[in-house]
Amino acid sequence: MQQVINLNSKENIKEFYQKNHIEHELFQFDDKLLMQAVNCDLAITRSGASTISELAYLNIPFVAIPYPYAKDNHQYYNAEFYEKNKSCWLIMQKDIHENNFTDLMIKIFQDQNEYSSKKNNLIKLNKENTWEKNKSKLIELINEN
DSSP states (O other): OEEOSSHHHHHHHHHHHHHTTOOOOEESOOTTHHHHHTTOSOEEEOOOHHHHHHHHHTTOOEEEOOOTTSGGGHHHHHHHHHHHTTOEEEOOGGGOOHHHHHHHHHHHHHOHHHHHHHHHHHHHHHHHTOHHHHHHHHHHHHHHO
């Protein structure tokens, strides 16, 4: 499942998937994306805070490609948090070349241990960042002052 911006890119991407015998679904916009995302095993995404936090919440491992022109490079820092917690793969757009991206995809699909590790780390991260735990920390900080 991949969201595409326009018909030209949709046709090019469709051709790539078909040529490489990759099962796919392309769409332009879906306001119920999360309903479909629960059926995904992997996401390749920009690194907007909402997008990657929703993927993390759903325990869907992802390849983060931060939008290089985002204000204050915030998409990189969003993705870096998950990468430091060993919960995603992070690749910069300027570093993407057909061969290294293909190699990364092959590695992800062939190395089930790394994939499982990323998924388990997302699960742990979600358990660590529950509202109750964060509320307790906030109350603790308030009471210290």
